[in-house]
Amino acid sequence: MSTGVGLERVAVRLPGRVEKVADIMRRTGHDPAESRLFKTLFGLRHSPSLAPGEQWEDLLTAAGREALGGGHASLVLYGHTLLTQEFALRGGFADRMRARLGLPGSRFFGLSHINCVSVLRGVELARRYLRRPGVSPDDRVLILGGDHASVHDASRVMPGMAVGGDGVIAVAVRPHGRARYRYLGGAASRDARFHRKDLSADRAVLFSQICREQAVDTALRAVRDAGLTPADIDWVMPHLSNRMFWSTFGRLTGIPRDRICTDLIPERGHNFGGDALMALEHAESTGRLRPGHRCVLLSLALGAYFQAVIVEVEED
Structure with missing residues (x-):
């Protein structure tokens, strides 16, 4: 058992539009019977989606800033599932995020290819990082999570399982002492x-x-x-x-x-x-x-x- 770190408050940002899961599935050519299954048995009814004019990167930045609360993080880990997202269609994502978060000198890494466990895996990696020799008690790791699912509707539908949305989260991990x-x-x-x-x-x-x-x-x-x-x-x-x-x-x-x-x-x-x-x-x-x-x-x-x-x- 290890008790060396803690998580600060979680910041969540949601886009300005909510779509019906049934509409997304109809738009992507899925059988109406599967849509009814999602609604009646799985309980899936709505999915957050970017509204016209919104930028997904803005949501990620806002959540990250709230989680930091004006403080610093020496490492940023972004956990994601989808490999093709709006920000990936133009270069410089990591540099833009560092600048917008006020962390120009911090290291920034993506966590992918482990799909939806990437964010909680980030917590584990942050714990290891913060247990390194000589770590400062004020050091922090910022974890970002979420995917811009609506950039490609077909990818957001997981047949027989779920429909993915555009919500994002951020949380800072720090040596235990002042964490929630x-x-x-x-x-x-x-x-x-x-x-x-x-x-x-x-x-x-x-x-x-x-x-x-x-x-x-x-x-x-x-x-x-x-x-x-x-x-x-x-x-x-x-x-x-x-x-x-x-x-x-x-x-x-x-x-x-x-x-x-x-x-x-x-x-x-x-x-x-x-x-x-x-x-x-x-x-x-x-x-x-x-x-x-x-x-x-x-x-x-x-x-x-x-x-x-x-x-x-x-x-x-």
Whole structure:
């Protein structure tokens, strides 16, 4: 168990337009029956999308500035899933972001090819970075997350799983001392049999089974790494793609269903690697979190990848 770092408050930025998931799926040629499945069983109804004239990079900058709160970070990690986004269509993204965030001398790296676990993996990498010899107690890592999904509608629809939106998150990780969420433990896993995006019907069924098993296993290993048991967990901040999935997760882990924060699924849906931190920010803003509460942040991804982080809420 490691207790060396903490997460400061999470900043979320959403675009000015919300689309119906059914409209996105119709526009991309998906079967109406699948659209009904997403709505009735998965609970997916709306997805945030950039409004005309909005720039996705502006959302990312605003979230990053809020998370920094006027402070500094020596390292910026941007976790993303999609490889073709608006900013990638013109060069200089990292330099522009450094300048706009007021971090011209900081190192900037992207985390990709692990899909929707990239943001929580960034937390783990930040923890390692901040445990290096001679680190300053004032040092910080800024983590950015999210994808400009609406730049290419076909890529935002994950058949049988979810529809991705344009929401972004940012959070600063620092040596523990003045952070809102103290890091208690974590775990990761992967199953390389599913490295291809397009799965046959049989492999899609197997993928769903493995996702259930590995999400539970990864979460429970993270709980053990934190020196806890499932009975010690107050909240689960999940991957916001499928309401049914989390009902099964609660049954298999013994964590009560009302402690799994899925209420953002209908109004906001899936926003790639930012989901778990969006759920944490929402629980904070709605007054659910109290000092001493322990939370599981959990992401899963095509590939198949899984990442869990356990945090404890500190005094504000």
